[in-house]
Amino acid sequence: DGGITQSPKYLFRKEGQNVTLSCEQNLNHDAMYWYRQDPGQGLRLIYYSQIVNDFQKGDIAEGYSVSREKKESFPLTVTSAQKNPTAFYLCASSMGSGVTSTDTQYFGPGTRLTVL
Amino acid sequence: QKEVEQDPGPLSVPEGAIVSLNCTYSNSAFQYFMWYRQYSRKGPELLMYTYSSGNKEDGRFTAQVDKSSKYISLFIRDSQPSDSATYLCAMSAVRLGRGSTLGRLYFGRGTQLTVWP
Numbered sequence: 001d002g003g004i005t006q007s008p009k010y011l012f013r014k015e016g017q018n019v020t021l022s023c024e025q026n027l028n029h030d031a032m033y034w035y036r037q038d039p040g041q042g043l044r045l046i047y048y049s050q051i052v053n054d055f056q057k058g059d060i061a062e063g064y065s066v067s068r069e070k071k072e073s074f075p076l077t078v079t080s081a082q083k084n085p086t087a088f089y090l091c092a093s094s095m096g097s098g099v100t101s102t103d104t105q106y107f108g109p110g111t112r113l114t115v116l
Numbered sequence: 117q118k119e120v121e122q123d124p125g126p127l128s129v130p131e132g133a134i135v136s137l138n139c140t141y142s143n144s145a146f147q148y149f150m151w152y153r154q155y156s157r158k159g160p161e162l163l164m165y166t167y168s169s170g171n172k173e174d175g176r177f178t179a180q181v182d183k184s185s186k187y188i189s190l191f192i193r194d195s196q197p198s199d200s201a202t203y204l205c206a207m208s209a210v211r212l213g214r215g216s217t218l219g220r221l222y223f224g225r226g227t228q229l230t231v232w233p
Contacts, residue, residue: 004159006159040124045221107160109159110159112157
């Protein structure tokens, strides 16, 4: 049963704490992405990774960090430096093989983070 | 100006109506165009994908791309209450290789659609 999983579904954090959101895929995709979605704002790209041990900043990377130690995993850490972290976080992946990829991205179910 | 503009709605139609959803864009390099459907509190799911200009039909859904006008549309025929969701357009440029625009999608804000019985 292939797909993208994100955990937890809901996450509550106190101000000043770092939290890590999990994203795992078994689609054998090379590229993975993290987006943030706020009401009425669409999807904003935080970080993306085209290959293991390499990643690039998106449009709103400040206050976030990522790692890509394994092809199937791309965890996102929301640090205390992120001023307004309450949002819906979406992870996605695409083939990104450089051969036949269409850049089509497939999304996980999301994690809703609330800062108390 | 944002790369991709999409009217957020909300759009409310009766069951059976034809729905038209639209996006405009400014980057003439965009070649790949997608529509995603997102139900409340869920991740987006790919609905339609088209490459360059033209039409693509899949059941009740038709995607149109007019690159000369930088305008894309999604039509839903015989709309159903189960079509109630937010529809996001997305697009990307020609693949130029690693480190440039590879894998980068640009999304519209999404249009919230409600189909009432």
